[in-house]
Amino acid sequence: MTSLMPSIHYLAVLPAALVLGASVLALILTSLVRGGISTRTSTGISVLAGLATLVVTFFQWSYVAHHGATTTIDHAIVLDGFSVVATGVLAVSLIMAALVAHDWLSRSAVSGPQFHILALAASAGALVMVQANDLVVIFLGLEILSIGLYVLVALDRHRASSSEAALKYFLLGGFASAIFIYGAALVYGATGTTNVSSISYFLAGNVLLRPGLLWAGGALLLVGFAFKVAAVPFHLWSPDVYEGAPTPVTGFMASIVKVGAFAALVRVIISALGTQMDTWRPILFALVVLTTLVGASMALIQRNVKRMLAYSSINHAGFILLGVWSATTRGNAATLFYLMTYAPIVVATFAVVALVGGARDDAHAIDRYRGLARRQPLLGGALAILLLSQLGVPLTTGFYAKFAVLASAVDAGGGALAVIALLAAAIAAFFYLRWVLALYAEEPVELDRVVVGRASALVIGLGVAITLVFGVWPGPLAALASHATVLFTP
Numbered sequence: 094m095t096s097l098m099p100s101i102h103y104l105a106v107l108p109a110a111l112v113l114g115a116s117v118l119a120l121i122l123t124s125l126v127r128g129g130i131s132t133r134t135s136t137g138i139s140v141l142a143g144l145a146t147l148v149v150t151f152f153q154w155s156y157v158a159h160h161g162a163t164t165t166i167d168h169a170i171v172l173d174g175f176s177v178v179a180t181g182v183l184a185v186s187l188i189m190a191a192l193v194a195h196d197w198l199s200r201s202a203v204s205g206p207q208f209h210i211l212a213l214a215a216s217a218g219a220l221v222m223v224q225a226n227d228l229v230v231i232f233l234g235l236e237i238l239s240i241g242l243y244v245l246v247a248l249d250r251h252r253a254s255s256s257e258a259a260l261k262y263f264l265l266g267g268f269a270s271a272i273f274i275y276g277a278a279l280v281y282g283a284t285g286t287t288n289v290s291s292i293s294y295f296l297a298g299n300v301l302l303r304p305g306l307l308w309a310g311g312a313l314l315l316v317g318f319a320f321k322v323a324a325v326p327f328h329l330w331s332p333d334v335y336e337g338a339p340t341p342v343t344g345f346m347a348s349i350v351k352v353g354a355f356a357a358l359v360r361v362i363i364s365a366l367g368t369q370m371d372t373w374r375p376i377l378f379a380l381v382v383l384t385t386l387v388g389a390s391m392a393l394i395q396r397n398v399k400r401m402l403a404y405s406s407i408n409h410a411g412f413i414l415l416g417v418w419s420a421t422t423r424g425n426a427a428t429l430f431y432l433m434t435y436a437p438i439v440v441a442t443f444a445v446v447a448l449v450g451g452a453r454d455d456a457h458a459i460d461r462y463r464g465l466a467r468r469q470p471l472l473g474g475a476l477a478i479l480l481l482s483q484l485g486v487p488l489t490t491g492f493y494a495k496f497a498v499l500a501s502a503v504d505a506g507g508g509a510l511a512v513i514a515l516l517a518a519a520i521a522a523f524f525y526l527r528w529v530l531a532l533y534a535e536e537p538v539e540l541d542r543v544v545v546g547r548a549s550a551l552v553i554g555l556g557v558a559i560t561l562v563f564g565v566w567p568g569p570l571a572a573l574a575s576h577a578t579v580l581f582t583p
Contacts, residue, residue: 102165104153105172108146108180109220112187115142116213123206132198135206136548139191139213146184146220154179164226168288171226171360174577175429176442179223179356182433186348187216189440189552195343196546197447203249203339211248212345215241219353221487228277228287228314228365231357233271236320237351239266256336265330268321276313280365292365304369307507311366314448315376321354322410323403325383332391335403337455340450343399344443347406348436355413355432359425362417370420375416381510384411385517392524398446399457401524402439405483408521409435415498415514419505425578426571427497433570434490434563441556444549445476459531465543466532473532473543475557482560483519484525485532487566493571 119138123129154177157163162173185310194208218237225231243266247259281287283306284295301307316327323331335343362373388408395401416428449459449465466473482489485496495518499511545553563570 099469100165101262102163102170102172102219104149104156105163105165105170105224106183107149109150109217110226111144111145112213112220113217115139116210116217116410119206119210119213123210123321123523127567129208132195132204132206136191136195140188142213143184143188143191143348146187147181149489150177150181150184153180164290168290169227169230170224172224172373175356175425176224176361176436178429178433178573178577179352180220180350181215182436183219183223183349186345186352187212189437189444189555190341190345190348192232192548192552193344193440193444197339197341199546200544201339202564203251208245208248208341211241211245215239215245215345215472216349219349222353223356225357225360225502226289228289228361229281231361232270232274232277234353234357235317235365236270239270240349242266242342242350246334248342249339254337255339258422264333265320268406269317269327272313272320276310276315276317279310279313280450281310283310289360289365296366296368296508304372307369308372311369311373314361314377315358315373317399318358319380320412321350322358322405324380324410324414325407326386326540328384328387328407331407332395332400332403335406336397336399339456340399340443340447343402344440344447347402347439347443351406351410351413352432352436355417355428355551357429359417363420363425367420374418376412378507378510379412381414382513384408385514386411386520387401389517389520389524392521395524396459398462398528401459401528402442402446403500405521405524406439408517411517412495412498412514415502415507415510418507418510419498421501421505422575422578423504424498424501424527424573426574427494427501429578430497430567430571431494433561433574434494435483437556437559438490441522441553442476442479442483443554444552444556445472445575448472448491448543448545448549460526462528463534469543469545472543472553475553477529477532478557478560479553480525480529482564485523487564488506489560490567490570491560493567497571 115138119135157174198204215238218234221234222231225234243259243263245264247256249255284292319327385408388404392401394402413431413521416424482491485491488496502511
């Protein structure tokens, strides 16, 4: 008997293949070269892989513009505007995270190519997630992403907190993965398929007399996604893992994981289960309320800036969920715009935190930042701009991102939800402004001058440039997000 192999559109799968191939290349070189390859070489491989992926996205965008969205590998992988833009965001985040790690590895006791090998592999998993058109493929990407992150969190063997954080993340992540795949199995039982497009077609053309199985499966899928994006009440791992992980790893997680998980969540909720939004909206409503309010409130009492940024990330996840709750084209565009602007800003923020944390990466009390802007105006000013952008101050990308998701929620009839999110933003203003005021404190703490490496300076400068340029002129990114979300998988 002869089996028919599914056709492969190589342009569609090229980003994940490039990044995973770069990871394998770095691993092989490390095995063949005596003493392993240098940090500079592994950083170069990561940056080149990110740049190559970014170049591929231009060709993908051109293909989609001329030929429309398409699927490949038996409809398991989709190439559309949404996946192309999300891939580009992941590529930029990978480049920035690799540069931050380069400086940190050079001055810390942790050295070698391990970070870059694992980060490339995890990024490949995130790329699979943003292009997946099948629940099983999403799970595959989720596991590739997660396994690399479990090891990355424990990368600093000289700190017990790093190993503890990795163990917590591994145990809770394993439960979340099991819940997700069980949800996929229940959805398969209800619809007879795990393909996102086929699920959508089935639900559009059939009325389920007993939809309990579908509801249970969808709820379990939502729990799996909620864990990855750190939505309340599935957020308890986040502060401990953010604090215990090496700071470059924390920045990598805050960007790469958010983009990959939210892209897959939008694909499942909007594309696959869009006809059932009346069922999922109350659950998403509760998630938005809890995530925005708890994230902002808990950040107020933190004195460790990494834990503060962990709760800040939770708060941002709540705002991104606003766009998902809207379940409209405008909401999808707002969600994508938020991811496009948040990812580089948060990596740049953690680049500053890594610098101030020192060689041991353990000095993260907020008091350590007192007077930083007076001692080093450029570094302190850059951090202030990045924090104000996360707050949502006008003339920064954060303002337009929050405005976009709030407007999409109001358009979809979620005025009360938007008011609650605005209340959470007002609460969040206190901890962001407290940090900014500490930077310009009149009585600076007497500390050694922070040495800023060229790689970190490039990342911080890029983050500030994106914040200010597209804060004043958001049109290009907004138009890109709108065009990318007009057409989903056929």
